[in-house]
Amino acid sequence: MSRRPLVPLLALAALLALPPAVRGINCFQCEDPNPYVLPPLPGSPSAPRCSGFDTSRSDFKVERCLFPYVTRCARISWSGGEMRGCLDSTLREGCEVEDGVSFCSCTGDYCNSAGLSTPALLLLLPAALLAALYAV
Numbered sequence: 001m002s003r004r005p006l007v008p009l010l011a012l013a014a015l016l017a018l019p020p021a022v023r024g025i026n027c028f029q030c031e032d033p034n035p036y037v038l039p040p041l042p043g044s045p046s047a048p049r050c051s052g053f054d055t056s057r058s059d060f061k062v063e064r065c066l067f068p069y070v071t072r073c074a075r076i077s078w079s080g081g082e083m084r085g086c087l088d089s090t091l092r093e094g095c096e097v098e099d100g101v102s103f104c105s106c107t108g109d110y111c112n113s114a115g116l117s118t119p120a121l122l123l124l125l126p127a128a129l130l131a132a133l134y135a136v
Contacts, residue, residue, distance in 0.1 A: 024064030025086070026109040027073035028055065032081030050082045055113050062086055073112035077102040084112045 030050035048059050065086035074087040078101045095104040
């Protein structure tokens with residue numbers, strides 16, 4: 001049995017396991033009108049609406065969130081809208097739902113998209129390794 005198919009998968013596993021770099025995390029940002037937060041002041045910069053969210057558009061991206069203690073990205077969803085952006089590192093990674101509001105935080109660059117997060121990819125990795133072992 002050849003071990004060649006394992007090399008790319010092991011390299012992928014090593015990359016996914018790396019912590020975010022010290023340079024700062026990159027996150028997607030957007031916000032819909034929110035019944036839980038006051039509206040922004042007139043003239044203040046605002047993020048684009050999440051209803052038109054597109055991972056390829058630069059106006060939805062924040063490169064190197066401003067402060068060193070901001071090491072997570074967040075996605076908050078509620079009935080009728082959502083919000084994405086940078087987050088304080090004191091909150092733990094994962095998702096919680098309370099009073100109809102889903103709050104998720106993650107530590108990978110641009111991990112607050114609608115796609116698979118790093119933890120989800122790490123769950124798929126053992127299945128890929130097993131498939132590679134038995135495919136040969």
